[in-house]
Amino acid sequence: MNPITGTQLRLYNRLDSLFATWAREWNAQEYRVPPFISVSELKKIDYFSSFPHLITFPATLRSESLQEFTQINQDEQKEIQITALNPIHEILTPAACYHFYILLQGSNLQQPLYLTTCANCFRNEKEYLPLQRQWSFHMREIVCIGSMEEVQSFLKNMRQKLEAYFASISLPVTWAEATDPFFNASSNPKFLSQVLDPVKTEMLYENQLAIGSINFHRNFFGESFHIQTNGNAAFSGCVAFGMERWMFAYLTTFGKDENSWPGI
Amino acid sequence: MNPITGTQLRLYNRLDSLFATWAREWNAQEYRVPPFISVSELKKIDYFSSFPHLITFPATLRSESLQEFTQINQDEQKEIQITALNPIHEILTPAACYHFYILLQGSNLQQPLYLTTCANCFRNEKEYLPLQRQWSFHMREIVCIGSMEEVQSFLKNMRQKLEAYFASISLPVTWAEATDPFFNASSNPKFLSQVLDPVKTEMLYENQLAIGSINFHRNFFGESFHIQTNGNAAFSGCVAFGMERWMFAYLTTFGKDENSWPGI
Numbered sequence: 001m002n003p004i005t006g007t008q009l010r011l012y013n014r015l016d017s018l019f020a021t022w023a024r025e026w027n028a029q030e031y032r033v034p035p036f037i038s039v040s041e042l043k044k045i046d047y048f049s050s051f052p053h054l055i056t057f058p059a060t061l062r063s064e065s066l067q068e069f070t071q072i073n074q075d076e077q078k079e080i081q082i083t084a085l086n087p088i089h090e091i092l093t094p095a096a097c098y099h100f101y102i103l104l105q106g107s108n109l110q111q112p113l114y115l116t117t118c119a120n121c122f123r124n125e126k127e128y129l130p131l132q133r134q135w136s137f138h139m140r141e142i143v144c145i146g147s148m149e150e151v152q153s154f155l156k157n158m159r160q161k162l163e164a165y166f167a168s169i170s171l172p173v174t175w176a177e178a179t180d181p182f183f184n185a186s187s188n189p190k191f192l193s194q195v196l197d198p199v200k201t202e203m204l205y206e207n208q209l210a211i212g213s214i215n216f217h218r219n220f221f222g223e224s225f226h227i228q229t230n231g232n233a234a235f236s237g238c239v240a241f242g243m244e245r246w247m248f249a250y251l252t253t254f255g256k257d258e259n260s261w262p263g264i
Numbered sequence: 265m266n267p268i269t270g271t272q273l274r275l276y277n278r279l280d281s282l283f284a285t286w287a288r289e290w291n292a293q294e295y296r297v298p299p300f301i302s303v304s305e306l307k308k309i310d311y312f313s314s315f316p317h318l319i320t321f322p323a324t325l326r327s328e329s330l331q332e333f334t335q336i337n338q339d340e341q342k343e344i345q346i347t348a349l350n351p352i353h354e355i356l357t358p359a360a361c362y363h364f365y366i367l368l369q370g371s372n373l374q375q376p377l378y379l380t381t382c383a384n385c386f387r388n389e390k391e392y393l394p395l396q397r398q399w400s401f402h403m404r405e406i407v408c409i410g411s412m413e414e415v416q417s418f419l420k421n422m423r424q425k426l427e428a429y430f431a432s433i434s435l436p437v438t439w440a441e442a443t444d445p446f447f448n449a450s451s452n453p454k455f456l457s458q459v460l461d462p463v464k465t466e467m468l469y470e471n472q473l474a475i476g477s478i479n480f481h482r483n484f485f486g487e488s489f490h491i492q493t494n495g496n497a498a499f500s501g502c503v504a505f506g507m508e509r510w511m512f513a514y515l516t517t518f519g520k521d522e523n524s525w526p527g528i
Contacts, residue, residue, distance in 0.1 A: 001298035003363050003381070009296055032273055034265035035299065035384060035400050039344050048344060049334045052325060057346060058356065058399075059323040060388040061316060066447060070313045080303050080312060080352050082321060088344050092322065099267050117267070120299060120384065124324040135322075136299050183330060 001134055007258055008247065012138075014264040015246050016118055019140040022161065023116035026154070028142055031117040033099040036090035041102045045224045047094075050190060053183050056092040056122045056135070059085045092122035096141040097238045104145065105225035109234060112146025114154075118243065131248035132209060138243035143236065145222070147229055151237040155214050158239045162203065162212075169262040171205070171253055178202045178213070206252075211245040214238075265398055271522055272511065276402075278528040279510050280382055283404040286425065287380035290418070292406055295381040297363040300354035305366045309488045311358075314454060317447050320356040320386045320399070323349045356386035360405040361502045368409065369489035373498060376410025378418075382507065395512040396473060402507035407500065409486070411493055415501040419478050422503045426467065426476075433526040435469070435517055442466045442477070470516075475509040478502075 004012065023030070036058060042048065048055075061069055065083035072081050093099070096119035104113070118140040125133055144154035159175075166173040177198040182191040194200065199218065202210040215238050221227065222234035229235075254260050268276065287294070300322060306312065312319075325333055329347035336345050357363070360383035368377070382404040392398055408418035423439075430437040441462040446455040458464065463482065466474040479502050485491065486498035493499075518524050 001300060003295045003297045003367055005293055005295045009294060012296065029269055030273060031267045031269045032276065033267045035386075036265060043340050048337050052330050052333050053327065055325065057323040058386070059321040059346075059349075061319065063317065066316050069316050070447070073312050076307050082323075082349070082352060085323075085346070088346060103267055122299075122322070183334070 026114040028114035028116040112150040290378040292378035292380040376414040
């Protein structure tokens with residue numbers, strides 16, 4: 001991850017403007033979400049047993065261990081060694097839309113809600129590749145929370161919009177059912193449920209790089225965070241765009257000349 | 265730290281547009297910087313002995329310790345317990361402009377450079393207060409790197425611009441010399457140097473909350489990162505704006521009605 005500027009920054013901004021335009025078509029409310037998310041909230045969706053391998057913890061040194069820390073790290077040639085850490089109450093945001101279910105928990109919706117944000121997300125991976133697979137990356141999401149019909153209608157409409165968009169600019173994107181990357185997947189009932197009844201459809205650039213996804217959460221977040229609509233646990237779904245991966249797809253397909261970027 | 269939307273988000277955006285306008289008056293190049301910054305680079309400025317108490321480390325679990333992690337964290341009522349961590353090679357960005365000195369290291373400037381970014385920064389503190397003192401916050405910086413005269417001229421011009429701005433909108437801001445919050449300050453030669461020859465001037469809202477600062481680094485970063493101008497270590501300086509603290513100052517002084525916000 002390096003700073004970006006010039007052409008790359010303009011590509012990032014033009015892509016995000018496109019996604020924001022689509023969000024406005026649903027009158028989606030724009031949010032800025034923080035980089036941290038609460039451990040106690042994520043426990044409600046069993047995050048720590050499902051995705052421990054992806055987590056980045058924001059760790060700080062106990063004040064009693066600062067003196068020791070400075071002493072053992074005097075050698076500039078060696079790796080930094082951490083000393084005793086403060087208790088962990090947050091992790092770095094793994095997905096943009098979690099913030100919304102936490103924000104809305106306990107509420108009773110009178111009509112479907114549409115929300116959007118572009119969030120800095122963090123996923124620990126075995127390998128990284130600039131733009132394609134980063135520890136820190138940005139995810140624009142458009143989220144619908146409401147009845148099953150409202151959510152399914154939103155996702156269907158977005159799928160059609162995206163298919164038309166990819167066709168109009170001749171971006172080689174195919175669609176594929178996928179599952180979330182569960183830890184110990186084969187023994188996790190949530191993973192098995194996803195295999196039996198797919199809820200995630202990825203937009204695969206050149207048949208391999210997922211530049212975005214359409215996700216139907218059923219009423220999982222509505223139940224976990226007690227969000228209701230007409231007396232029932234609310235359904236939810238989201239369309240997620242990986243900003244850096246879209247940049248990669250545009251730069252690879254259309255080149256670095258910003259006058260040659262179609263559709264944005 | 266909660267998600268922000270509506271009026272608060274518009275205030276954030278309007279303030280940042282103001283700062284970006286000032287940056288453009290210097291033709292400052294706009295950057296987006298990553299949230300992580302390299303340990304090995306920060307060692308070059310003795311960061312780990314000077315500010316260990318402020319650091320947030322992005323910590324991830326060793327793959328061998330994942331099974332143990334899920335086992336010891338099954339009790340939902342208890343705090344999360346971390347297990348063995350991977351080696352630390354990055355920390356979360358403590359100040360926006362560090363990215364620029366790293367980016368430019370080893371270069372020989374033919375003319376003064378002006379750069380700007382609005383970065384998510386992280387500082388561990390004993391206490392937090394929304395908008396006023398946050399673990400994660402945003403800092404807009406305008407940076408000048410060049411000769412001593414060029415940097416001093418930039419800082420002097422910005423000081424005059426800011427004084428005129430605060431007067432024009434009647435925002436109660438005073439100026440005060442300050443020092444960086446060194447660990448073990450009294451035994452750190454860098455702190456003593458700052459006391460003898462102040463290099464940091466803060467913009468104090470209501471005589472107490474630093475909403476920004478003007479910093480003259482002398483040739484400290486030029487020497488540390490081998491950035492030269494005309495054969496000498498480059499000088500640098502920056503003007504930094506704490507986005508959330510400016511929001512606090514505006515909301516406290518001018519209220520929540522966005523039509524009553526002057527100057528933006």
